[in-house]
Amino acid sequence: SDRGKVAIVGSGLIGTCWAALFASAGYPVCLYDIGEEQLANSRKNVKNSLMKLEEDGLSRGSSTAEEALSRITSTTSLAEALQGAVYVQESTMESVEFKQKIFAEMDSLASPTTILASSTSTIPASSFTEGLKHRCRCLVVHPVNPPLYLTLTELVPAPWTEPSVVDRAYEIMQSIGQTPIRLQKEVLGFAVNRLQYALLAESWRLVKDGVLSVEDVDKVMSEGLGPRYAFYGPFGVVHLNAAGVRDYCTRYATGIRRVLADAGETPTFEEPEVIRELEDSLQKLLPVERMADHSAERAQKLAELAKLKRKL
Ligand code: NAD
Known part of the structure; x- marks a missing residue:
């Protein structure tokens, strides 16, 4: 399948894992965070993760760690991160107010076809996407820690998420070697x-x-x-x-x-x-x-x- 650009919004523990998984599977990845120091640290961790995946024979595609690393860029500009992205994996702070703020920003920058996914462990997408222009393209894509070794990923739509968006997110997760499951409706706590x-x-x-x-x-x-x-x-x-x-x-x-x-x-x-x-x-x-x-x-x-x- 095609490997369009992926933006990772928030380059902490989980964002870093996502970057490694997408790059390992052949996607161009742009990491976004608020500070250069955080981004430099994340890039170092992505590199370690990619080398570890390679060493363990757990890479998600056929490229070497070095090739995967060469697909990763980073920026402190959200606009630049989202420019041309087909899929965005938000992995910032776990607070409903914060998710509302960052999703509103992402919504204003995203193209009408970009999928906007959140890694949130606990916050239903309906509580931070309701008023958005592209709300039908938003959903929760929740990994399990450590995502490099536990492949389960829960896809949880809001009531207004288009089923075709969930289908596409499902395919994208499969394409990076994750194991997606799909909740047919939003429930507190998701499945895990x-x-x-x-x-x-x-x-x-x-x-x-x-x-x-x-x-x-x-x-x-x-x-x-x-x-x-x-x-x-x-x-x-x-x-x-x-x-x-x-x-x-x-x-x-x-x-x-x-x-x-x-x-x-x-x-x-x-x-x-x-x-x-x-x-x-x-x-x-x-x-x-x-x-x-x-x-x-x-x-x-x-x-x-x-x-x-x-x-x-
Ligand atoms: P973390 O604290 O390691 O990372 C959060 C990142 O967000 C940091 O790099 C921080 O600099 C960045 N950030 C802060 N303000 C920002 C802004 N305005 N714009 C962009 N980035 C900003 O947290 P984490 O453990 O990686 O969790 C991230 C998300 O993933 C949360 O929603 C969490 O619920 C979810 N999650 C976490 C786990 C886990 O086990 N840690 C598992 C599954 C899902």
């Missing part, structure tokens, strides 16, 4: 956080009710459900755990309802005694003073998993 929060709520209750230690909750995932879900999600898993999904529901529906009815209230996630217990336990394993190291180590392990998944 709805599922993640359901799991977090039950984990919280198990600790609060004194059923499991913090370490053991994490083991349920890392040594059990996590690896299982690495290949099939909740539906594939139940299908495989019986003679098909219909058989599973026939046999287990009553039991599932009984367990879920036992689950109790939604936590506040502010219960001081639970927070203390979580902190005591996690601080030993992953001290916050060394967060950058832990995060890099996790990224490296996820890179190994991504390599393995490519082979399977």
